[in-house]
Structures are given as C-alpha cells and as structure tokens.
Amino acid sequence: MTRLTALLGGAFAVLVGLFLIAPVAVTVASSLTTTAYVTFPPQGITLRWYAEVFQKPEFLSSFALSVGVALGAAAVSAVAGLAGGLAIHRYRFPGRAALEAVLSSAFAVPTIVLGIGLLQWFAQMGLASSPFTLLLAHLVLTVPYAVRLVLAGLAGLDRSAEKAAAGLGAPPFAVFWHVTLPAVRGALIGGAFFAFITSFDDLTVALFVVTTDLQTLPVRIFNYMQYDYDPTVTAIGTLMVLFAVVAVVVIERFVGVARLFGADRDQQ
Amino acid sequence: MSTSVTEAPARSDVRRGRLRLDGVRKVLGGKEVVSSVDLETEPGEFLTLLGPSGCGKTTTLNMVAGHLTADGGVIEVDGRDITAVPPHRRSMGMVFQSYALFPHMTVAENVAFGLRMRKVPAADRRRQVAEMLELVGLDGMADRHPGRLSGGQQQRAALARALVVQPDLLLLDEPFSNLDAQLRVRLREEVAALQRRIGTTTILVTHDQEEALAVSDRIAVMADGVIHQLDRPREIYLRPGTDFVARFIGEVNAIEGTAAGPVADGYACTVAGETVAATPAGDPPAAGEAVRLYVRPEVVRISTDGAQGLRGTVRETRFLGSRIRCVVATPAGEVTAALPFDARVPAVGEEVTCAWRPSDASLAAR
C-alpha cells in the first residue's frame, strides 16, 4: 500500500473515532456551560449544573431505584444463569429443548414488543407497578445473556478436571465450588455486569412498566428532556458516563483475568 | 525424577494396593463396552491395560476410579468392596490424558488440593507439597499457573498431585500421549522409576504397545471389552495367546500347521511337511488339531547348514539400521526374520532354513 492510502486510511479512522465519541464528548463539555441552555462549545465554566442535579430529589430517587433494580437483575441473572446453564449443559430433563428454543428466540424479539407484552400481561395478572415488576421485566432482557455466557464458560471446562477433583477426595459440592465455579467465574461476572448495564440503561421496557411515582433514571431523563432544555441533563449524562467508565475499568480487570484463563487453556 | 535423589515420602511398610476386579461389566449407550473383566494386581505392581481405541480400557479405569459405576461384578481394593463407593471416598490418584490441572490454581495449589480435601493442616501440607514437587523435579515452579508450564511439566504436576495423597492406587490414563516422541520416552522411564521407588500399585491405560512393554510388570491386552491375555511383557511379546494379541503388538509371523504332540522343550507341529515346535498358549491342543504358530521376526534364526526348521528361498533382504530384515518364501508362506546387524546376510535366492527356540514362540488352536 502506498503512503497516500495509509494516510487516507488513518484520516478516515480518526473521523470515525470522532464520530463515535462526538455525542459523549459534546455532552461532557457542554455540561460546564454557564448559559441556561445547552450549547457547544460551552460558554465559560461552571459546576452549577452538577449542583442542580443533586438538588433535584426526583433524580436521586430515580438513580437509587435504577441501581437497586439493576443490582437485583444482576444477582438473579447470575444465579438463574448459572443454574440454567449447568442444567442445559449437564442434564437431560423434560422441557430442555423448549428452554433452549426460548433462550435463542428471546434475542430476536424486539424489546418494545416485550415491553408492551409485559404491560398487557401484568395488567391481566393484576400486578401493579413496583420495583419488583420492573425487576421482573428486566430479567427477560438479562437472563438469556447470562445463560449463554455460562454455557460458553462450561464448554471451555475440561470435564477431567472435575473427575480429578473428585478422585482427590472432593465431595460433589467441593468439586463444584473449587473447580466448576472458577471455570465459569468470568462468565458469571460478565453476565452480572451485562445484566446490570442492560437493566440500568433500559428505557424501552421500563416506559411500559413505570408510573409517574416510580421512574427509573432513563425514564426520568427521557421525560425531563421533553420539556426542559437546560444543561442539567448534560451533567447527569456526564455522571453516567463516568459511572460507565468506572464499571468498564473494573470489569476490564476481571475480564482481563478471564482472558488469562482462556489463554492458559489454549496452551494446554 | 530429577537427578537429585530424594527420599520418597514415608510410606507404611504394609504393602497395600491390591486391586481385584471380578466379572466387571459396563454398558454405555446400549452397548456392552466392558464384558466381564477379571483382574488381580500384586501390591506395588505396575500393570498396564493395553488395547486399541474403544476396547474398554479407559472405561475399566474409570470404574476403578469410581467415575463410572459398574453394571455388574465386584471391584475390591485390599479386600474392601468399593464397587459402589463414590470417587471422592476411594483413595485413587489419577493422571488424565489432558492432565486436568485446575487452570485457576498454581502448581502448588493443584498439588495441595487433595491434601486440603483431607483436611491436612497447612504446615504439613506445605511441606508435603514441597517434597513432592522436588521429587518430580518441579521445585521452583510451585507458583506458576498450569498454562505457563510445558507439556512435560504439566504431566509432572499432575503426577505430583495424584501421588501426594499417597493413594492406594495410581491410575494413569494415556498420560504420555500428548507429549512429543522424545519427551514421551523420557517421561515414561521417569514415571516407571518413580513408581518402583515409592511402590504404589499403578494401573496404566495406553494404546501404545512399546510404552506398555517398556514400563509394565504385567500387561493386560484388551479388545472388545475383554482381556485377551494378562502376562509379563516378555510373554505377551514372545508368546501371544490369541490372534489379536499377536497382531496388535509388533510384527508377527503367523504360520499355520497341524498339532503333532508334546516334545521336550515345547509342543511339536507339522508345517508344510516340516516339524517345528513352539510353546502352547493355554491348554495344549490335541494331536491332529489345526493350529497357528506365532513367531516374532526377532527370534527367527536363518541358517544354511541344513538344520531342522522351515526351509525356503530368500526373497528379499533390507538393511534397516538396527536390524536386517530378511523375507524367506517357504511352503507355509513368507516368514520374516529380523537379523542382528552383524549377522551374515544371506543372498537373495539362497536356500535357507528358518528356526527358533520353541520357548520363544507360541501356538494356539485356530
């Protein structure tokens, strides 16, 4: 390849990179503006809008609700994913084929359709909106990923390792604890992380399940945006980006470890 | 294993590890994979289950280890019936083909695992692990993860992990098959030497006949779920009891003849009008019965002085380095001889006699 094409390629990649970070970069920058409307480049620098966020109790309570539901989704997904993954990978039981079919089709159904389906089903069951119904609604989005990840983790486990542990005197639960669980640890952390992010981020399903008194953070922001154009939302956005960055850094550590295991297995 | 000679971990003087299988069966997927296997080891013996893929040897080993439950028969260790005992309550050290090291634990943690399960105090554990790692030549590798070890080192780690718990039996499932040829030979010698030193009864499963011959006290040749022959390597090699054993191990001259009767050093039979002798495998045949003689090329001697034996014409000679291969066309078919490199090489077309010591060949009814 000539130097010109290399240069063009580099320039193009930079443009794509700019395109990818543009909305986030602009959001973060304009959160500092002193104007009462959102503008880029920002005019002057102030942290006023961050102070505004913390003076709006509805945002704080929505944040708390979102975190709570997301933590619940992460925990339930990890447990149900681990149990379900083990069941599918190791056992034959009635309903196994159906479970697998539903698992793969769950990805194909549009989230908005799940949302309206849940709305109508919950209404039919007489279930009133609560943090619990929100959690239930999010499980449909998160558990399939968790099961999938666990299945992938189990596929990478050498069954002889479990036999070896049993042969060395480990009772069944000890085999599970010391050998099986570590093998799917990366998958579990990944599944829980993914569940948290999905639940925390979800607007589509939540819109159908929430009420005016019970709004997750994305719903709160979405509704706020419809009427207000002040930089408070950019401040919240920046905080959420920070939150995501911290989460990614933390998970990168774990996933890094998981990758190390993967590399180890490759060498064996 | 390393050149430094270390004392083996203290073992009780009572010789233990007598394994007995009595009529053990296993059906998997509707097929009888193991059909009535009888076997008894001496304490401290190195016994090999040798056979081709699918012969039932690994299934047998897994039943001994408890990973599979026998569908029939009895498995005993030192007189104790363990047929229904789950694997974690048996005392078996097993080395797997894939080594099955725990990827998330260091070498030391891997080796310590069995001791932890036995609730050995931490200090004793550390000492025993260190001793064992030194014994297998892995001192200095204690804190590495298995993924950072070579194939040979992984194999030693797996061996250390299996031995440190001082098991009743050491079970080796094709432990050398993932190693390259040179390392395979070296490690199997090391394992055999170590086994002799610490005296743990050992069952090796392999499809590699050379490996079996090299390390075993006795070999059980298996095919289609049954043991065809259980004997010392020399007997298995020189005096195969069945057609399968003869053909599975090495090269063999299978010569058809008719039983004549016992002679001083064996049993005589008539082959194409000549009288030759061999040792009957099992019960001697009745006179006049159709038999097959199994003669290894290495035991065939070729002479031109008109001695007794199978007469024929040299068809081909070939220098193979360690041996000289000589094919003689006889009335009973071609007989191959593997002559020592300094033997007189007969000329092609020369009339020769093929002979062997009766004790170095076997015969069986066909």
Add this chain to the structure above:
Amino acid sequence: MAAVGRVAGGSLNRSGRRTGLLLALPAILIFALLFVAPLCTLVANSFRTQTGAFTLDNYQRFLGDPFYRDVLWNTLKVAALTTIGCLVVGYPFALYLRGRSPRVRNWLALLLLSPLLISMVIRAYGWLVVLGPQGPVAAVIEWFGLTPPQLLYNDTAVLIGMVHVMLAYMVLPLMGSLDRIDRTLVPAARGLGASGWTCFWRITLPLSAPGMLAGAMIVFSLTASSFVTPAILGGPKVKLMPYFVYTQATVTLDWPYAAAIGFVLVVVTTGLLLAYSRLLRRGGGEVVFG
C-alpha cells in the same frame, strides 16, 4: 478412547433428570412467566376488540390504512439506509483495523463498543446537542456564513444516531470475516498481475461477504425494532413502527392495536433473524452480540 460417560451419579437416570429440572427451574419460570406468557397475551390481544371479542380488524386496519402502510415502509427504509450507512462507514474501518497491531485494534474496538456501554438516553441526548441549533455542526455551518438547516427531528437525524449505535454490530462480524481470509491470497493475486483494486473487488470483497451479510441482517432487524434513539432524535414526525407501538399503548391506550403493530414488527424482524441464524449455521460464522 473408549466412551467415557458422565461423572458418577450420571445424568441419564431419574435423579439426574430431577436435578436438571431443579437447576433449570428459575430460568424456566422466568421465561414461561415473563416471556412466553406476555407474548401469548400480546398475540391473543391483537385478535381482540377493545371489549374483548375476536376480530381481525386490527390487522386489517394496519395493512389497509395508507398511513400505516407508510409507517411500515418508512421503518424498512430507515432500517435499510442505516444498514447501508453502517456498511459505508464500517467496511473501510474494518479494513483499516485489519492492518493494525493487536494493541491498536483493542483500543479501536473498545471505542467502537463505547456507544453500547453508554446509556442509550444520554447517547441520543448527545446527538441532540451535536445536531441542535446551538451545537457544533450548526456552528461550523454558520461560520461559513450559511444558515444551518433543521438537523433534528427528521430521518437524517435518526439515521446518524442509528449508524452510531449499530456500527459495532456491522464491524465486528466484518472483522471476523476479514480475519479469516488467507493473507497470502492478495500477494498471490498481485503476483499474477492483478492491480490493488482488482484484488479488492475480486478477492477481499467476495470473501468478506458472509461478514457483511451477517452484519447487515443484524443491523437491519435491530434498527427496525429500536425505539429510544428514533424517539429522541426523530420525535413524532419520523414515522416508525416502534414509536407507534408505544403511542398506541400508552397515549391512545388502544392495546389491541398496539399488540397488532407489535406482532407485525416481530414477524418482520424475526423473519430476518431466523434467516440470519440459518445462514450462520451454514456459514459457520461467529458474531459478537453487543
């Protein structure tokens, strides 16, 4: 080696079946009560009138009304344009990534995935700012002395936002496809006298077709069914099916009709995804989901 069965305790016996069922129970309950039941309710409701009697009216209304036919058509159009946009931006980007060191690749892949890690709402809001009247794009246009056009609340805004989110779904399978191409093929063709362009058209492009196809399918069906980004960047003026599912369900409160639109959306998108998974099984490709 002889067949080695499952670990002691087996799984084919009755206690194994019970253990399996017990372990699978949470997942089975979740899917039965929160996936199968809602979808069945939805399908049943789509065949009902507001009062509950059986009817085909909802489907007739959707397919018979030119306005809603237009909605369906526009949904497919935006999805198709997004797919093309992802290909146009993603293909050169994937080619560029292919020649980079693993380090650079990892960083750029993280950049590529970053839109998926950031809250959908915030991401779309960011585009509101970028494309808004006080945003940088408008500023640049004004700097040239021109009057900036309306950049928001139209198909273009939706398109930009969707390409931004979907790019990763296109580039990842493409990279997989490109990585599988034997690296000696192009030098071999060059040696036979082919120009750089010919090599691209005759070798690289055809061999990366499976990745392109996989990426296109997933981008198309995800775009057709996405709600948040179009709702924020397009608003009511951009007529897309998910938006109408939402308004019918929560504003008009015509649940049976919302169910019918939703079901049509499912048929459109799952049809594509089914075709895609069949293709995957045949081609043996691998796709990373977000």
